[in-house]
Amino acid sequence: MTNFAHPSEHAALLAESVADFVRRGTTVARARTLREAGAECDRAQWRGLAQLGWLGVLVPERFGGMGLGITEAAIVAEGLARGLVPEPFTATAVLAVSILVGADNEAFMAEKLPQIVTGKLLPAVAWQERAGELDPGATDAVAVAFEGGFRLNGVKHFIAGAVDADAFLVSARHAGDLALFWVPRDSAGARLTQQRLADGRSSGTLGLTDVMVAREGMIASPAVARAALAQALDRAAVVVGAELVGVMGRALELSLDYMRTRVQFGKPIGSFQALQHRAVDLYLQQELATAVLAEAVHALDGGLDGAPRAALASRTKARASEAALRITREAIQLHGAIGFTDDCDVGLYTKRALVLSAWLGNATAHRRRYARIAAQPGGAHD
Amino acid sequence: MIDYNALTDDAFRAGLRVFFEANYPRHLRFLPRRMRWHECRDWYLALSKKGWLAPHWPPEHGGMGLTPGKLIIYFEETERAGIGRMPDQGLTMVGPTIIRFGNDAQRRKFLPPIIAGEHVWCQGYSEPNAGSDLASLQTSAVLEGDEFVINGSKIWTSMAHDATHIYVLVRTDRQAKKQEGISFVLVDMKTPGITVRPIRNIAGHEEFCQVFFDNVRTPRANLVGELNAGWTIAKGLLGFERLNIGSPRRPLQALEQIEVLARARQLGDNPAFVERLTELKLDLADLGSLYARYVDKVRRGEALGPDVSMLKIWATETYQRLSELLIEAAGEYGAFEGEIPVGDASVDILSPFYTSRPGTIYGGSNEIQRNILAKYVLKLPG
Numbered sequence: 001m002t003n004f005a006h007p008s009e010h011a012a013l014l015a016e017s018v019a020d021f022v023r024r025g026t027t028v029a030r031a032r033t034l035r036e037a038g039a040e041c042d043r044a045q046w047r048g049l050a051q052l053g054w055l056g057v058l059v060p061e062r063f064g065g066m067g068l069g070i071t072e073a074a075i076v077a078e079g080l081a082r083g084l085v086p087e088p089f090t091a092t093a094v095l096a097v098s099i100l101v102g103a104d105n106e107a108f109m110a111e112k113l114p115q116i117v118t119g120k121l122l123p124a125v126a127w128q129e130r131a132g133e134l135d136p137g138a139t140d141a142v143a144v145a146f147e148g149g150f151r152l153n154g155v156k157h158f159i160a161g162a163v164d165a166d167a168f169l170v171s172a173r174h175a176g177d178l179a180l181f182w183v184p185r186d187s188a189g190a191r192l193t194q195q196r197l198a199d200g201r202s203s204g205t206l207g208l209t210d211v212m213v214a215r216e217g218m219i220a221s222p223a224v225a226r227a228a229l230a231q232a233l234d235r236a237a238v239v240v241g242a243e244l245v246g247v248m249g250r251a252l253e254l255s256l257d258y259m260r261t262r263v264q265f266g267k268p269i270g271s272f273q274a275l276q277h278r279a280v281d282l283y284l285q286q287e288l289a290t291a292v293l294a295e296a297v298h299a300l301d302g303g304l305d306g307a308p309r310a311a312l313a314s315r316t317k318a319r320a321s322e323a324a325l326r327i328t329r330e331a332i333q334l335h336g337a338i339g340f341t342d343d344c345d346v347g348l349y350t351k352r353a354l355v356l357s358a359w360l361g362n363a364t365a366h367r368r369r370y371a372r373i374a375a376q377p378g379g380a381h382d
Numbered sequence: 383m384i385d386y387n388a389l390t391d392d393a394f395r396a397g398l399r400v401f402f403e404a405n406y407p408r409h410l411r412f413l414p415r416r417m418r419w420h421e422c423r424d425w426y427l428a429l430s431k432k433g434w435l436a437p438h439w440p441p442e443h444g445g446m447g448l449t450p451g452k453l454i455i456y457f458e459e460t461e462r463a464g465i466g467r468m469p470d471q472g473l474t475m476v477g478p479t480i481i482r483f484g485n486d487a488q489r490r491k492f493l494p495p496i497i498a499g500e501h502v503w504c505q506g507y508s509e510p511n512a513g514s515d516l517a518s519l520q521t522s523a524v525l526e527g528d529e530f531v532i533n534g535s536k537i538w539t540s541m542a543h544d545a546t547h548i549y550v551l552v553r554t555d556r557q558a559k560k561q562e563g564i565s566f567v568l569v570d571m572k573t574p575g576i577t578v579r580p581i582r583n584i585a586g587h588e589e590f591c592q593v594f595f596d597n598v599r600t601p602r603a604n605l606v607g608e609l610n611a612g613w614t615i616a617k618g619l620l621g622f623e624r625l626n627i628g629s630p631r632r633p634l635q636a637l638e639q640i641e642v643l644a645r646a647r648q649l650g651d652n653p654a655f656v657e658r659l660t661e662l663k664l665d666l667a668d669l670g671s672l673y674a675r676y677v678d679k680v681r682r683g684e685a686l687g688p689d690v691s692m693l694k695i696w697a698t699e700t701y702q703r704l705s706e707l708l709i710e711a712a713g714e715y716g717a718f719e720g721e722i723p724v725g726d727a728s729v730d731i732l733s734p735f736y737t738s739r740p741g742t743i744y745g746g747s748n749e750i751q752r753n754i755l756a757k758y759v760l761k762l763p764g
């Protein structure tokens with residue numbers, strides 16, 4: 001269970017209610033069924049998440065949310081990931097919500113955020129254009145002012161939660177800087193395609209050809225857009241780190257259980273020292289990932305900003321991605337042939353680890369970003 | 383009858399190359415999975431007609447009777463042409479076993495249908511509770527008159543759903559020490575009492591099965607070798623199999639995929655990537671050197687000792703590391719299923735990841751290989 005949050009009754013209660021939600025939902029089986037159908041969001045489950053308040057975990061109370069922090073968002077994300085819940089919690093309730101909250105369109109927030117909190121409205125964020133590119137400003141998409149609104153052109157890739165999204169938060173160059181726009185899914189000129197991912201979910205590509213957005217649809221003006229997107233991406237990277245910690249935690253747990261029960265040569269395989277040392281090394285990776293995650297959620301909730309925030313987010317995502325991939329790969333090996341079957345849950349965790357570690361920058365990309373930040377004056381130190 | 387061994391190496395190689403290039407179906411080249419019987423039957427029969435199906439069998443049984451040196455050329459050319467793995471247990475395992483340990487009646491009855499493509503064999507060794515510790519197998523065969531009555535189940539049986547016959551290791555003496563009560567028996571899959579349940583693997587393919595035996599009667603005449611001598615027979619068969627699994631060809635394919643991707647994504651400009659790639663290239667090049675040493679041994683007619691285990695370890699783990707670099711180098715594409723377009727080529731990012739997993743599990747897991755090296759090569763105390 002969660003051990004990255006500062007121990008408190010409130011954190012423990014939240015973690016317990018997430019675990020309870022996962023237990024009652026028999027979600028690993030459900031993840032399998034949705035996978036076969038190529039679906040990733042069951043609207044009934046989504047409403048369930050809404051009723052518990054979690055879709056509004058980061059939404060200020062004045063907009064109907066819980067007004068909590070990254071710590072709580074991470075607790076929810078970790079718990080859902082342990083149960084392989086496929087719904088796009090982080091994509092919507094963390095990434096999209098953080099952008100809206102960090103932006104400067106108060107009227108828009110007042111209209112949309114309450115609908116997100118109740119689960120009625122499910123937005124996804126379309127910001128990235130090239131694999132490996134983590135700079136939110138590196139965009140070729142453009143928005144040109146046009147008859148009281150804007151005309152958008154460009155192509156966005158790697159959109160999580162796109163399958164069920166009702167609308168997209170799109171970044172585009174505008175007036176010499178960056179701005180963010182609200183593009184409903186059925187807008188004329190918007191074309192969504194989906195590519196299947198390892199875990200059965202999808203990555204969306206959004207093509208925009210002369211898509212018209214009304215003036216009110218500018219969510220973030222150039223004055224704040226870049227900073228709002230950068231902050232949202234760092235928060236999301238940290239929360240994906242929490243998901244990865246959940247994935248690796250469960251995969252390691254399954255492996256340790258198996259090592260205790262699987263008997264070969266007359267003993268549990270967990271009694272072979274070669275495997276014991278392997279398990280300890282994996283545990284060590286899990287604890288490193290948990291430690292950096294703990295530091296990150298605490299610092300982000302404390303208001304850490306700028307380059308130090310980016311550096312810490314990159315450390316978290318890099319370690320969590322690397323550790324989750326390693327632990328899940330080794331989990332297959334420790335299970336032997338059973339680990340190579342579709343029936344074995346370990347494979348599902350491996351695939352989720354593949355998807356989460358690639359999304360929002362993999363370990364390599366985040367290490368590169370960390371190195372760039374550390375080389376700047378002021379560097380990665382907070 | 384052609385004496386292939388009298389040809390120069392170059393002439394022999396050229397002949398194979400021309401035939402393979404001209405006759406092996408394009409769409410089956412470098413397949414990322416094992417071929418099903420219905421896909422490769424025509425190719426099997428084409429080889430059979432040419433007399434090139436069984437390179438290592440003696441000519442009197444329909445083989446090419448190749449010397450080790452020529453045999454290695456045959457394997458090299460097979461790999462070069464990207465020829466996939468057929469359900470080949472008849473050719474690689476049962477045939478040679480019957481030739482070496484069987485009697486004349488068995489040779490007459492079972493060898494010609496293998497060459498003719500009428501019998502397709504699968505290997506029934508592993509059981510749910512006997513994997514690494516194969517000698518603890520429990521499937522029993524009890525003699526009743528001139529029949530064995532078999533009860534139990536085998537698992538992970540590759541291609542059992544395509545097979546007409548299965549060779550099984552069965553327990554024929556419960557009192558003896560575990561290795562000494564095992565026999566090697568041939569069974570027709572049409573015998574009443576056999577049920578085959580295909581098992582889906584992690585990549586979604588049905589390549590292996592569980593095979594159930596419920597009072598299955600097989601003639602005593604199908605016992606190969608002496609009663610209770612099955613363990614020695616099974617162990618006596620590891621030769622080229624172990625050399626084959628150490629071949630650099632599979633990992634080389636993964637390396638080629640990385641290079642296609644690296645060109646398209648211009649990763650050559652990134653020194654960290656270049657260094658990592660070079661490290662793995664040298665791992666692979668040095669695998670080639672190690673492999674060549676064993677090939678030379680075989681060519682000289684020397685037996686392979688327990689040290690050949692290191693070839694398996696290095697080959698399978700290098701393959702896995704390459705598959706992991708491919709994913710890392712793909713960035714956000716690292717979790718995409720199927721072929722993704724890169725530049726003017728396309729790359730399947732995940733399939734090397736899946737295909738490289740079982741190499742460290744089957745054929746004696748890499749943990750077991752390390753135990754063998756520690757005990758029999760380094761002679762460390764046990």
Ligand SMILES: Cc1cc2nc3c(=O)[nH]c(=O)nc-3n(C[C@H](O)[C@H](O)[C@H](O)COP(=O)(O)OP(=O)(O)OC[C@H]3O[C@@H](n4cnc5c(N)ncnc54)[C@H](O)[C@@H]3O)c2cc1C
Pocket residue numbers: 262264265269272274275333334335336337338340504505506507508509510512513514515537538539540541590740743744745746747748749750753
């Ligand atoms: C794709 C695939 C195809 C196969 N095809 C066939 C086939 O056609 N016919 C057939 O008979 N079998 C087949 N097998 C089965 C294969 O031979 C077994 O998977 C293998 O023997 C390992 O057994 P296990 O899977 O039961 O793992 P286990 O033996 O249960 O091992 C689990 C883990 O414990 C480790 N371990 C076990 N003992 C020790 C020890 N003493 N010290 C340290 N570590 C140890 C293992 O290395 C592994 O990591 C296939 C397997 C796969 C994956």
